[in-house]
Amino acid sequence: MLGLFNSKAAWQHSYTLRAHYPWAASPLIASAPMRLISTTPLAIAVSRAGGLGFLGGGTDLSNFSLLLNEATATLQSFPIPNTPPGILPIGVGFICWGADLSTAISVIELAPLKPAAVWIFAPREPKDLIAWTEGVRKASNGKTKIWIQIGTVAMALDVAKSCRPDVLVIQGSDAGGHGLAQSSSIITLLPECADTLTTEGFEDIPLIATGGIVDGRGVAAALTLGASGVCMGTRFLASPEAVISDGYRNAVVEAKDGGVTTARTTVYDQLRGTVGWPETYNGRGVLNESFRDHERGMSEVENKKLYENAMKLGDQGWGENGRMTTYAGTGVGLIHKVMPAGEIVKEVLWDFRKSLLKTEGEL
């Protein structure tokens, strides 16, 4: 119950986020660093609309420098008001088990404008997060804030102690794409993290909630549960800026009842030949023929062959009867149309306020 009485902490978290990302509205709306999907148009559109967009640095950093330069050029030509000096008003996320730290460090060192934040998740060993935290802080002369994603209370505390991140991203079980195979949703994970961190003296770390947040209602819920901002991934898949095929995008918009039409599985990584994720992780995606054949006992070899054939079908390869990987969260059923990323940010902020006012009618 600590968090409830800790309105000082809540105010402090908001203040911290507003100080660090002064171009952004409050509560902070971030877009997830989705590998290959979150490139400069998406990240910049989100920041420009008053959020904080993250580039998906992924595991292969061979074009990270290019990506950052492209963003820098665009933002120097068309700056976002209230951007602090020396800062690029976007973030970049790295999949820690696979990304090369020395490459990340050297690119950030050389960057004329430092990314506002670096988001690190899925380390092979928890201690890898320390090297990343220290390396990025040094390379950016302390300008780049460190966001670390966790999925358990124990990890939240462990990371708070070892890294003192600027933000903890609390990911719940509804999240699309990769996350812990076993986890609770943010309904319980978030308040328990908030309470534990407060008890242990880490109440100064703002919490960003992610996993199942798709509109203003989810934002309001996340804030009552102890977050000061949110991150959305799936919602931004339904934007023209997300670098995905129309087939993937349509599959996200058409899916309903995400609790049954999506599931956490390792099947899609197997079929795509993606290796390297630590054992405790898997990916949530919209279920289709690939998954159903796997459940029916089809061999991986045969399923892979069918997957490769489906890749040639283009947009037809997606959808309920398709086979392609459609990573997305349980919130798919709340997404009904494609909207520019900037409009999504504005709509969510607006609807957050309405949601809160409507709920106050209960008081």
Add this chain to the structure above:
Amino acid sequence: MLGLFNSKAAWQHSYTLRAHYPWAASPLIASAPMRLISTTPLAIAVSRAGGLGFLGGGTDLSNFSLLLNEATATLQSFPIPNTPPGILPIGVGFICWGADLSTAISVIELAPLKPAAVWIFAPREPKDLIAWTEGVRKASNGKTKIWIQIGTVAMALDVAKSCRPDVLVIQGSDAGGHGLAQSSSIITLLPECADTLTTEGFEDIPLIATGGIVDGRGVAAALTLGASGVCMGTRFLASPEAVISDGYRNAVVEAKDGGVTTARTTVYDQLRGTVGWPETYNGRGVLNESFRDHERGMSEVENKKLYENAMKLGDQGWGENGRMTTYAGTGVGLIHKVMPAGEIVKEVLWDFRKSLLKTEGEL
């Protein structure tokens, strides 16, 4: 996004609940009908404190009449103010696949005071819910309200159409005890149900959220997501009125990080010899040696034997190194002490208001 603009529906839902349960505060706080655990002391304490307590009717209705008579006698001696005439200000829940409808009907028919609500869940076939709904309404002359629990959007709509229940209980994946093996949390399930029901013309049915709600923050979150009230199960296990051993109760209070220390599994039903649950259901409980041995490949026969031995240990049979069934939700880590059920209701209502006011600081 429909729900957000539908503040008329939100007001209507609150009004409906206040009209149907006029002794209760708003938002409505219900206690779950936990089989063998939720008996008259728990149900009455919750209602007396301004909530709506449910008796756990379970599957074996041989003592249902006794249970109802006991509650009636207590409530006639010590009435709860604002109880409508002819009504018993508590509910009763039935596990539909196992409970005998004709017994339920005849007991309710004969009851001088009708239960305020009957909660039905886990039918063997969806159509069984129709017989239950019609049977209970007839037996109670329309006095007893029908609550039907669902775990998917499709089921919510199907039940709304076929039964027109007075309340839909929306259960998410964080819930303890039995629920759908595959489901999203209320973060997405609740708003999608709210939107779908509104689109299809069922916006008049109030929604009660359950699964991971443990304190005022969860209540506030549930309301922003579209519920007009909540039901808590796990939270009430940590009350002296819950009919469980101290070992079970302590295990609930001591457990932390429910996303990793609890999981959905069929193991405990196997070990207890509980059969009959439809395939789509399993039970969430605190993990212990029984589960770990199962995961390590121990045979069911051997695990059962060890379970039976553990039953003789009394309170020692529970806890992290124990073997006994400890059904509980992911919110276990938010429960730190045992409190009388009535105090839980009051605390949660109080903290709900504080939580909402604190979040408004964001506006």
